[in-house]
Amino acid sequence: MTENADVKAYPKLAGGAPDFPALEVEVLDYWARDDTFRASIARRDGAPEYVFYDGPPFANGLPHYGHLLTGYVKDIVPRYRTMRGYKVERRFGWDTHGLPAELEVERQLGINDKSQIDDMGIAAFNDACRESVLRYTDEWQAYVTRQARWVDFDNDYKTLDPTYMESVIWAFKQLWDKGLAYEGYRVLPYCWRDETPLSNHELRMDDDVYQSRQEPALTVGFKVTGGDLDGAHLLVWTTTPWTLPSNLAVAVNPEVTYVAVEVDGRRFVLAEARLAAYARELGEEPEVLGTYRGADLLGLRYVPPFPYFMDTDNAFRVLPGDFVTTEDGTGIVHMAPAYGEDDMAVCEAAGIAPVTPVDSKGRFDSTVPDYKGQHVFDANPHIIRDLKNQSGPAEANGAVLIRHETYEHPYPHCWRCRNPLIYRAVSSWFVAVTEFRDRMVELNQQITWYPEHVKNGQFGKWLQGARDWSISRNRYWGTPIPVWKSDDPAYPRVDVYGSLDELERDFGVRPTNLHRPYIDELTRPNPDDPSGRSTMRRIPDVLDVWFDSGSMPYAQVHYPFENRDWFDGHYPGDFIVEYIGQTRGWFYTLHVLATALFDRPAFKTCVAHGIVLGSDGQKMSKSLRNYPDVSEVFDRDGSDAMRWFLMASPILRGGNLIVTEQGIREGVRQVLLPLWNAYSFLALYAPKVGNWRTDSANVLDRYILAKLAQLRDDLTGSMDVCDISGACEQLRQFTEALTNWYVRRSRSRFWEEDADAIDTLHTVLEVSGRLAAPLLPSVTEIIWRGLTFERSVHLTDWPEADALPADLDLVAAMDQVREVCSAASSLRKAKKLRVRLPLPKLTVAVENPRRLEPFVDLIADELNVKRVELTNAIDTYGRFELTVNARVAGPRLGKDVQAAIKAxxxxxxxVNPDGTLTAGPAVLQPDEYSSRLVAADPDYTAALPDGSGLVVLDGTVTPELEAEGWAKDRIRELQELRKSTGLDVSDRISVVMSVPGERADWARTHAELIAGEILATSFEFGEPAGGSEIGDGVRVVITKA
Structure with a gap:
């Protein structure tokens, strides 16, 4: 650093509390004029690159707290890495395709049905989608800029760009060529409102996808035909009555025991373990006619409850299903293969083809004429009525309704339109994830996760159970699946395209717009049809929007058609961040495509943060207004305050966070104000700008510089592993030491314009400003520029380790001094012994008292005690209380853990020298027990916060001590009077004081003390003319000397 001898003074700061929001706006204006962001990138030209992938948000709505939280992390890590010498590009992206965009346009246009889209035309609808997704880009830029986040909007990427989409269809073609993309007929989660299937991972992204829902639960008897059980009823339980018209089989567990019982002349078959659950209907002790293993029932035939599909081949038999349990229901499961994944698998194995009487809108079709046109959920009560009354379509087949109840359970809802889903067999295109699932698990081990438990927990376990990914959507606005099929099954052919060149080669035209309907217009004669009558036509589906975003690393640069070298040097990315739900979303699809296409991870380090909740602990809701408005917080408290609140919280360690105005303001109190006050204090008392130096011999200067060196090392370690909340806590602790200890204990030195103090504080603020710059970019910019008069703190390098004098012993000793003072102050407060009242003695019992000997006078002065006594006799004043951690020790020790607790x-x-604990028959490891230091006399004894010792306060108050305390109370009042009359704290003053009664002797005894503390060059006793009463009847007149 260069010295500032040519600069005469620090900037003059406005009095009163700082207006942080206004200061931030000044910083933003300065950055815009100075083009500081571009300068920060340019100064790293030629440097090693740190690759950051910015996950694209949907742009058809305004940012919320979740976006702000993620955005702060996306700003902090690149700022830090830039200061560490890397070049970090920060290209912004927009996720523009998919149902979120379509639903917004449907809302705007009043569309309630897909047929209305077909009526208006796909071109017009998609044009509206294109306009909608870019509607809020200006607002997004304003929000992102206001949060002091640096991103490159000028070179942004959009998933709707032709170059991006070409890379996406290239990826699909690669999967096809590798045999990892296929068309299949599967039961999938299906949204009848949006008329499209979903992938399984979409159901696991957010906690609120599964919502509590009450369903009708039926127990229905299906009539057996033939054999010993002819005429008996198989008791079947279901929570989807609407699937009963599609019943084609029932399943039992071959290993479960079943019984036939007789009640009122009717026979019923169910699992023996479920008899008690049906005591109300079957009686407490029904007559058991026979006992069967599930395997004995296989092949048994029955009459379905409804007559619609009686001619289905191989249907209406009892089939084996090892998934059938006796935990609920009857132990016999109804099979409708088109509406259940297990149902489909069991029936396929038995040669039973599914029937699909429910259309794409979730309504019964003409194959079920009695319920035709009814939505499945609306049809439930009609189906139940017919079963109960044995009327209508349920009259002829002999089914009986045994029980109708309400069943409440978590039920999946569409994450886009929030309607309850159904499961439905549909034709879909899949990525064969199960083919390379094990490799995904292996590659996950190369990724650093924060929090660490996500690697083998939420993400790792999800990978182990990964299913084939349904990637086709029966919609309009998205990247088209590049598959063309023959329209004549007599001449089958499938063509898959992965580039514009390939399309131009076969269709004779180069598409300029890959969206529907234009891409659908590309047709050609089927080369495999000698008659020349069939045509190759594109399938109408578009890709799952998660396929778009999962392609971001290569599609943003139009790989492999351009930028091959760039991509090879920037893949995998060094860092990504999103909320924890993206372990089933973006993180997952990135990993799937990276494994399938490149056989390597897509990213090296991933932060998966928790969820931001409203002030009531619930999901944020505009209608409930359960969170403070973002723009209001920016205007009132500032972006740095919001940033600190979010970054310092447990949310970055995977926990959830409740947003409150009080919590946001706490960040101002914890760090912003202390940093500013330290800078303001320096600017006020330094006669000229200080110099960067670290050679002061003063012990407080040496301590704060060594503490700063420790902060530099600790922050570096935390930021290197993206532990941002840990870095915030380290900065908070240092700021507390700086302002509540160093500055406060050094005030008199600044009043005396001590050069060592001024230069030390200048140096500490300059270095800590750089260390805090990624975490608090605005306030550090103002402070640092005010200290150095240079361009920007964000154009500097991270402090080097050898630039600061390290002294771990001094830091440890002084930190223990601070703990001693903190514990003793708490005792004072608890006993209501005011701070300015001197006390006789403080005893400090620690293991190594010699370490504190150089600081006895400092402790005495800080605590206002006459004497400090040091000792290592900890057991004289307290004892260590041991506790066995049974949860940790129990699995290892078994029954011995209770004996250890008793001992x-x-x-x-x-406690043994190696840290183990011998207790009864057991030897416990250090993590299997805890030790807490407990005071023998808690009234006047307290343990140090770290448990390393105790302090004992002598609370005896003599008359002499009371008199001195009285004088110190008056000193405080005089200082407040000085301030209220407009005098500066450094002004010399003249004082005339009148003290009534016996207190006059106290005043004269301590006149020299009072005068010295208030910088009085003249101090007289008498009757002042006029004057002010300051306390205890004392009147005083003060004037500037």
């Missing part, structure tokens, strides 16, 4: 409670536990 410890009896005081028979012994």
């Amino acid at each position: 410890v409670k009896a005081g028979e536990g012994v």
Whole structure:
């Protein structure tokens, strides 16, 4: 650093509390004029690159707290890495395709049905989608800029760009060529409102996808035909009555025991373990006619409850299903293969083809004429009525309704339109994830996750159970699936395209717009049809929007058609961040495509943060207004305050966070104000700008510089592994030491314009400003520029380790001094012994008292005690209380853990030199027990916060001590009077004081003390003319000397 000898003074700061929001706006204006962001990138030209992938948000709505939280992390890590010498591009992206965009346009246009889209035309609808997704880009830029986040909007990418889409269809073609993309007929989660299937991972992204829902639960008897059980009823339980018209089989577990019972002349078959659950209908002890293994029932035939599909081949038999349990229901499961994944698998194995009487809108079709046109959920009560009354379509087949109840359970809802889903067999295109699932698990081990438990927990376990990914959507606005099929099954052919060149080669025209309907217009004669009558036509589906975003690393640069070298040097990315739900979303699809296409991870480090909740602990809701408005917070508290609140919280360690105005303001109190006040204090008392130096011999200067060196190392370690909340806590602790200890204990030195103090504080603020710059970019910019008069703190390098004098012993000793003072102050407060009242003695009992000997006078002065006594006799004033951690020790020790607990409670536990604990028959490891130091006399004794010792306060108050305390109270009042009359704290003053009664002797005894503390060059006793009463009847007149 260069010295500032040519600069005469720090900037003059406005009095009163700082207006952080206004200061931030000044910083943003300065950055815009100075083009600071571009300068920060340009100064790293030629440097190693740190690759950051910015996950694209949907742009058809305004940012919320989740976006802001993620955005802060996306700003902090690149700022830090830039200061560490890397070049970090920050290209912004927009996720523009998919149902979120379509639903917004449907809302705007009043569309309630897909047929209305077909009527208006796909071209017009998609044009509206294109306009909608870019509607809020200006607002997004304003929000992102206001949060002091640096991104490159000028070179942004959009998933709707032709270059991006070409890379996406290239990826699909690669999967096809590798045999990893296929068309299949599967039961999938299906949204009848949007008329499209979903993938399984979409159901696991958010907690609120599964919502509590009440369903009708039926127990229905299906009539057996033939054999010993002819005429008996198989009791079947279902929570989807609407699937009963599609019943084609029932399943039992071959290993479960079943019974036939007789009740009122009717026979019923169910699992023996479920008899008690049906005591109301079957009686407490029904007559058991026979006992069967599930395997004995296989092949048994029955009459379905409804007559619609009686001619289905191989249907209406009892089939084996090892998934059938006796935990609920009857132990016999109804099979409708078109509406259940297990149902489909069991029936396929038995040669039973599914029937599909429910259309794409979730309504019964003409194959079920009695319920035709009814939505499946609306049809439930009609189906139940017919079963109950044995009327209508349920009259002839002999089914009986045994029980109708309401069943409440978590039920999946569409994450886009929030309607309850159904499961439905549909034709879909899939990525064969199960073919390379094990490799995905292996590659996950190369990724660093924060929090670490996500690797083998939420993400790792999801990978282990990964299913084939349904990637086709029966919609309009998205990247087209590049598959053309013959329209004549007599001449089958499938063509898959992966580039514009390939399309131009076969269709004779180069598409300029890959969206529907234009891409659908590309047709050609089927080369495999000698008659020349069939045509190759594109299938109408578009790709799952997650396929778009999962292609971001290569599609943003139009790989492999351009930028091959760039991509090879920037893949995998060094860092990504999103909320924890993206382990089933973006993180997952990135990993799937990276494994399938490149056989390597897509990213090296991933932060998966928790969820931001409203002030009531619920999901944020505009209608409930359960969160403070973002723009209001920016205007009132500032972006740095919001940033600190979010970044310092447990949310970055995977926990959830409740947003409150009080919590946001706490960040101002914890860090912003202390940093500013330290800078303001320096600017006020330094006669000229200080110099960057670290050679002061003063112990407080040496301490804060060594503490700063420790902060530099600790912050570096945390930021290197993206532990941002840990970095915030380290900065908070340092700021507390700086302002509540160093500055406060050094005030008199600044009043005396001590050069060592001024230069030390200048140096500390300059270095800590750089260290805090990624975390608090605005306030550090103002402070740092005010200190150095240079261009920007964000154009500097991270402090080097050898630039600061390290002294771990001094830091440890002074930190213990601070803990001693904190514990003793708490005792004072608890006993209501005011701070300015001197006390006789403080005893400090620690293991190594010699470390504190150089600081005895400092402790005495800080605590206002006459004497400090040091000792290592900790057991004289307290004892260590041991506790067995049964949850940790129990699995290892078994029954011995109770004996260990008993021994410890009896005081028979012994801590061994190696840190283990011998307790009864057991030897516990250090993590299997805890030790807490407990004071023998809690009234006047307190343990240090870290448990390393105790402090004992002598609370005896003599008349002499009371008099001195009285004088110190008056000193405080005089200082407040000085401030209220407009005098500066450094002004010398003249004082005339009148003290009534016996207090006059106290005043004269301590006149020299009072005068010295208030910088009085003249101090007289008498009757002042006029004057002010300051307390205890004392009147005083003060004037500037």
